Amino acid sequence: MGGLAAAIRLRLAGHTVAVYEANGYVGGKLAVLQVGAYRFDAGPSLFTQPDYHAELFKLAGKNPADYFAYQRLQTVCHYFWPDGSTLQAPADPAALARALEETFGEDSTKVKAYLARGRKKFALAGDIFLNNPLQRLGTFTSAKAAKAIMQIYKLQIFKRLHGLHAATFRHPHTVQLFDRYATYNGSNPYQASALYSMIPSFEHGEGAYFPTEGMASIGQSLYRLATEIGVAFQFNTRVEAIERTGGRVSGIRTAAGIVSADAVVSNADVTHLYRDLMPAAPAPERALAQPLSTSAVVFYWGIRRSFGQLGLHNIFFSADYKAEFKALFQTQQWPEDPTIYLNISAKYKPDDAPAGSENWFVMVNVPAQTALDTPEALATLRQTVLRILSARLGTEIEPLIEAETVLTPTSIQNRTSGWQGALYGSNSNSLWSGFWRHPNFSKRYKGLFFTGGTVHPGGGIPLALKSGQIAARLAQAYLQK
Secondary structure (H helix, E strand, C coil): CCHHHHHHHHHHHCCCEEEECCCCCCCCCEEEEEEEEEEECCCCCCCECCCHHHHHHHHCCCCHHHHCCECCCCCEEECCCCCEEEEECCCCHHHHHHHHHHCCCHHHHHHHHHHHHHHHHHHHHHHHHHHHHCHHHHHHHCHHHHHHCCCCHHHHHCEHHHHHHHHHHHCCCHHHHHHHHHHCCCCCCCCCEEEHHHHHHHHHHHHHEEECCHHCCCHHHHHHHHHHCCCCCCCCCCEEEEEEECCEEEEEEEEEEEEEEEEEEEECHHHHHHHHHCCCCCCCCHCCCCCCCCCEEEEEEECCCCCCCCCCCECCCCCCCCHHHHHHHHCCCCCCCCCCCEEEHHCCCHHHCCCCCCEEEEEEEECCHHHHHCHEEEHHHHHHHHHHHHHCCCCCCHHHHHEEEEEEEEHHHHHCCHHHEEEEEEEECCCCCHHHCCCCCCCEEEEEECCCCCCCCCCCCCHHHHHHHHHHHHHHHHCCC
């Protein structure tokens, strides 16, 4: 997604742009998987901040609605706890506050105030962090940056996310609900900064959405736009090396030979780029040594039954969240009692599954470490997931599975070159992780720029699109010299 955004922006700036893609499709992790009669969006399953996507069409003088359709969700997520508690979380902030008050006895005014503070944090710091390279001095010398620095206490950077939630809410289920937003960038709520309390305000405020034709249509719509404006695509063409002449990049090498270029924008996992595409070149070891985000195991199950108590997005929480994150980040183990995310796109796109059936995208976070990915560990995790879902839903799930495949850290690494299967590159557990994250440009090689979820500002569709914006702006400035 970052590469598509950068390609579109650079083409609109008048440059000749060619995209070299190892796979036979666009979108990276945002891919389609067909398993028997069931269709799955293989990767990201949540769509927020659609304006970032629409902006690319408007820059080209196009109407986004001619390329892409989506609808706003009234209910963001269905939550399930081990004690039998459930909550259908409305998208509307006031409605969510009422639901938490009625279900868990929370003070609704505190919930609304919490979400409002998240929106204020984003208004104060969002532009600085999402639209600019953090490693350039000019980012922090603007009037907007000065204002944010003067009010840095409002960002709560030096508080931990879980600590903020534990001090704000009375019920542990509410704390766990908001803690889970740290997983949006593969991080640990017990370590990550309270700055990330702005994330819930995107869903419960700006809104969460579902693309009418499925998540993969986000990338496909950008591909259509890119081809219309003259971006050239070479699919099934793996880049084997970044070519350099002195301190500048001079192009790329594929199996067909060398392709010369005045600038190269890489959407590849940044560690993969240095270790595999530039192995003889000095690498930014401090950035590459940052602790990795989580990886995942995803079971894609065709279920020959429908469940009325489930929605598009569903979370089945573990009984001991702290122990789960200790396993993920400290002891480096697959959790024995995992939190399970269940996405069912057929709830909004019925043709993704046969009538009366559902396509279950069942995800469990695991450490980014392919050595842990063994057949024995996978079989144990599968049985654990089946046991938990069967108990919570009151139905034996395994007999209902009529189509199945699985994605693991190893297959994530093989399909996307994600180092050790990490979903977001480095994690955001450190208070300064944003500054240590690899920048959108190379400090050593002129003409080399970076986009995608493993560089600034981070993972997820909205941030990947922002990284494309930053990389394109930096490349454009370089090419104009």
